[in-house]
Amino acid sequence: MTKQRGLQEFFDDPATIAARHKMSASASEPVGQAELLALEPDAAEQFIDLGLDYPERFGPSTLRTAIAARFNSVPFDGVLITSGLDEGLALLATALIEPTDRVIVLTPCYPQHLLLPEWRGAEIVPWPARPENNWVPDLDELAGLLSNPTKAVIATFPQNPTGFMPDEAYLFTFLALLERSGTLLFSDEIYAGLPADTAVPRLADRYEKAVSLHGLSKTCGLPGLRFGWLASRDMETMRALTRLKDLFNCYVPAPVAFLADIAFRNEEKLIRRNSDILEASIKATEAFITRHNNLFSWVPPRAGTVAFPRWHGPGGTQALSDRMVSEASIALAPSRCFDAGDEHVRFGLCRRSFPDSLAALEKFISSAL
The missing domain is CATH 3.40.640.10 (Type I PLP-dependent aspartate aminotransferase-like (Major domain))
Structure with a gap:
């Protein structure tokens, strides 16, 4: 029997932390300190000298x-x-x-x-x-x-x-x-x-x-x-x-x-960077759902970094999530984490790794279902 967990409990689970493919992150692709400091001349030196x-x-x-x-x-x-x-x-x-x-x-x-x-x-x-x-x-x-x-x-x-x-x-x-x-x-x-x-x-x-x-x-x-x-x-x-x-x-x-x-x-530069990442993930998701419309459907997000596709396959998404993390190292938050039933998952779309994670998900559903 699967156990319902909250969202933070899902992210804190050692299996989620260790998963190769993390598909539910809501924040955009993280910016490193070096990348951020490189946006302005002498920023790195000023940061080191900061009182x-x-x-x-x-x-x-x-x-x-x-x-x-x-x-x-x-x-x-x-x-x-x-x-x-x-x-x-x-x-x-x-x-x-x-x-x-x-x-x-x-x-x-x-x-x-x-x-x-x-x-x-x-x-x-x-x-x-x-x-x-x-x-x-x-x-x-x-x-x-x-x-x-x-x-x-x-x-x-x-x-x-x-x-x-x-x-x-x-x-x-x-x-x-x-x-x-x-x-x-x-x-x-x-x-x-x-x-x-x-x-x-x-x-x-x-x-x-x-x-x-x-x-x-x-x-x-x-x-x-x-x-x-x-x-x-x-x-x-x-x-x-x-x-x-x-x-x-x-x-x-x-x-x-x-x-x-x-x-x-430099917010405009960061937004443009992340918008390009988001656009690539949305295109990959549209193609994925078209190929697997017997298993997934979605309402494409009007804005933001997340979406909530519906699962039409066997069982609920809590059981699906448990299987994916244990069998394929894919961490995908089920809708129970949001107290929203057992039929949806949250896609975190604004990560460079998301299209590759979709490919891993595709491989899993093709071989395991």
């Missing part, structure tokens, strides 16, 4: 200013730098969610979107994106959910793991529903920006009670840097978040800030 005294509280003003400049209406004090988005999500849940609050969460999702409000004692109300609707979440359903008092809505655009990205008409209606109810919005935009030239929602610009979350992990390929941020023009909310962060650690390590500064100045 390690106490850094500026709450992160360098230059970086907070650069983040605020991405928005039309978010002030300098409306930006809070975090250690990746995990810290940002934890700050939001701890500062703003209280026991008995009602929180609507777009699902399937990054598990912490559910686990953190649950830890705070909130009532979790799923707002499901469904495969029969091509993963487009139903706005009429959201309107019904918002008819009861709700503290916050947590949504990810582009959505993890489905790749759904709303168009302008969808966002207009979505935000109108929130404005009518006055509900807080935690807008996880960590996957926004890929492919190149796709829009970033920046919903903090468009709704006063929205907090936009972003970072350098997914689109820039810097997950090990642990650099994220929260942005909002709701200053009462931002003051609450800043006070909470000040209780624990209000500093951004100087080496992290130095490397993040380079990434910000």
